[in-house]
Amino acid sequence: MATGRTHRPATRSRGIPEATVARLPLYLRALTALSERSVPTVSSEELAAAAGVNSAKLRKDFSYLGSYGTRGVGYDVEYLVYQISRELGLTQDWPVVIVGMGNLGAALANYGGFASRGFRIAALIDADAHLAGRLIAGLPVRHADELEDIVEDNQVSIGVITTPAGAAQEVCDRLVAAGVTSILNFAPTVLTVPDGVDVRKVDLSIELQILAFHEQRKAGEELSEAVDSVTPPVAAKTVRGGIKRPGSDGDLPAVMPA
């Protein structure tokens, strides 16, 4: 889902699979909870359960980081927390800017896990001059005109976009031009960025639509449960190949603009 990065063959060894990287934060969270409860060691089985994955996957994931466990015993919690944090780059503070101070932007600014260690909100930015100066989560909103200065002055490399869809690409372009190389996009648009810039997106309506798909499936199965495997693929599949456009202009469903 990320993009950009040339990902050259990684001059040997340094190749942690993307799927593994995506799970490290999950392990880290589980380990942090154990750490707070002063649990000294944990087995792959226990930790996997806490993270919601299976233990073989977890062990394989950790094997990319090195041999950090002890056979017959398990993993040292504190040590793993440190190693994963380091691997994820959380041993330093990343300054981030949030652009777009609507409901969502404000929600993120107030989100605890955000302002906590590893990330620091360098500035909140909005294009609305009326918002400028207002405090959100204790920080003053800065006007969009200042975007470039803020990014450069604070050496910001990570930007979060929470603007309306229409403004997202322009904001993205400006962030990138000013030096940002990683973007987390909450606006429902496909962003175009130059090579070397990573984009990750969080899209509410896509998630909901995926759930709707499975939900519909369930409802369908319930019905065919009794019949099942008795009736053939029914004539329901009238469409396909020949007929085409059974009601292309008539019974069109209302579709989300999202």
Add this chain to the structure above:
Amino acid sequence: MATGRTHRPATRSRGIPEATVARLPLYLRALTALSERSVPTVSSEELAAAAGVNSAKLRKDFSYLGSYGTRGVGYDVEYLVYQISRELGLTQDWPVVIVGMGNLGAALANYGGFASRGFRIAALIDADAHLAGRLIAGLPVRHADELEDIVEDNQVSIGVITTPAGAAQEVCDRLVAAGVTSILNFAPTVLTVPDGVDVRKVDLSIELQILAFHEQRKAGEELSEAVDSVTPPVAAKTVRGGIKRPGSDGDLPAVMPA
């Protein structure tokens, strides 16, 4: 990332790959935009560009739905919009409840794409009695005590959890007990659900941490750029195997509670 569902071999044919399902909303969005501009047909190349994927992937994806294109011409926009909407189950309105009316919950309630066709907010719910009755996005907040009644009365099958992490599992359990079978979780916790229930999660800090990982990588490459392939994998890899726990209790980084 979804879970639950037994996903039986799908009595022949009905098997659309999960990866394809996840992209259908993207295609639908691009197609809707074309539809609004009254574009009649579109090629796989054009549509793929608009959706941010490559054309071979798009054609393969569409092939799972059926043969909806015309060789030498392209795809009929309106027709595809209809077919994808139907496939995703958006030809009906899904009532959803949002539980947890903090900043994030309020943001979602106000989010346009949410309330638009395909999904309908059946209720906003919060455990804080002080919030009860207050209007958010034009809807009154209902107290958590009413959760079960709301779900049953409105036949809600999709629930969105925007509570603090500590409350998420309990809310989830109650939703499921009341009949919800799909959950979109914004709380930073792993939810445990019975078979047959789908969970998707949206996790801000995980996304940021993944970006930080790649960002760190970039910074490292910049340095080794000049040297590159001249120096061997350096002694930097002091750790590994032998030594163990170089500073397990000393220079521990501050780690996010995530």
Add this chain to the structure above:
DNA sequence: TCTTGTGAAGGGGTTCACAGCC
């Protein structure tokens, strides 16, 4: 004995490249 670390097998998804059809 217990649990990690990992080759090897298996499964999905992506990409290629071209046959099929307009």
Add this chain to the structure above:
DNA sequence: GGCTGTGAACCCCTTCACAAGA
């Protein structure tokens, strides 16, 4: 000539199952 639909190759990820080691 142009574009779709799709077998086949390829690649990545997951899972299995067991050797290695505390």
